[in-house]
Amino acid sequence: MTAPARPTRGSEELIRAEEPVLAHNYHPLPVVVARAEGAWVEDVEGRRYLDMLAGYSALNFGHRHPALVEAAHRQLDRLTLTSRAFHNDRLAGFAERLAALTGTDMVLPMNTGAEAVESGIKVARKWAYDVKGVPADRATIVVAADNFHGRTTTIVSFSTDETARFGFGPFTPGFRIVPYNDLAAMEAAVDETTAAVLIEPIQGEAGVNIPDDGYLAGVRELTRRKGCLFVADEIQSGLGRTGHTLAVEHESVVPDVVLLGKALGGGIVPVSAVVGRREVLGVLHPGEHGSTFGGNPLAAAVGTAVVELLETGEFQRRAAELGTVLREGLTALVGKGVVGFRARGLWAGVDVDPALGSGREISERLMREGVLVKDTHGSTIRLAPPLTVTGPELEGALGTLEKVLTS
16 A cells, blocks of 8 residues: 555544544544555554455445546546536446346436435335326335335334434334345235335345345245335345345346445445336436436446446355355354354354453454454444455454454
């Protein structure tokens, strides 16, 4: 990593400086990152850490991947923004290649993951009124308990996390919450007003909850039979993380709509998208939805470079192969401070013995040993390294986890 001039303020001073001027909507680990490359970050004092979180999958391709940085640099020298009031020369190619990669017909470009979810909700409701014939303002969407789809007011309306909900009502109606991984409960909740079932193929924030085999295929069969849409939120699970381009591919399932984000921007710019069938996304007409920055030339250039990386299949293969290393390493730690884990590809939720500390405390101990992870709830931590991590780096991180749990 090239080391520019050191800042005049150290980590402790910079953390203190944030306190009076930043809204307190996050509780970060006490590390101040100044530089990064690949799977490694460096703080303002020059200490190096292995990044085992990868920006919640936003950094699937590591920090500053050369192909993505080069694509951004090239576009910065040409054109960054026009708004969708005009066409730009990068958007068509991005949409064509993203649709081909995901096996879909149409693309609705947005910026953040939450925007993609909000857009997916609007599209599903519009489809329900225009195509299914649901009476005006009566469309419902079935969601799963313990979901995480974002933190906008509409999205927290169907969250079961009271930290995300409390103090933000009144809440948006039209959602029915059922237990995750429970097809019978889902079937009971779907009726003639149901526009869509919206679920994460793997629940990330809840602790990398992986459903039983057959659950996703069951959701697909149920939604077809009941005449509603299957909307899969692949914002964290998609784009290589689990060993496939999309997590639904583990069951050969094709949803009607897929929500993408995080890794789509390559860790450089916010890029998200709703992709799906023409009969669904085709319900939108000019003026009904939009975004000033959605589909901007810089985002389209970086997004196209991300798609190019995934088209080779290299990163999906790496996630699958190194996922075996991750699972084997975690299996060896069961009984040594780990009481259980769930893993798919390069993604794992690890349940630590509560007697050894909370997930936050374990994360802080790992940070002091040079490994960055993040807790979810209770004594669970999540591991989601960049897909560029090497086998020795991954094994080193697992060794550090063992040291922290057993010392």
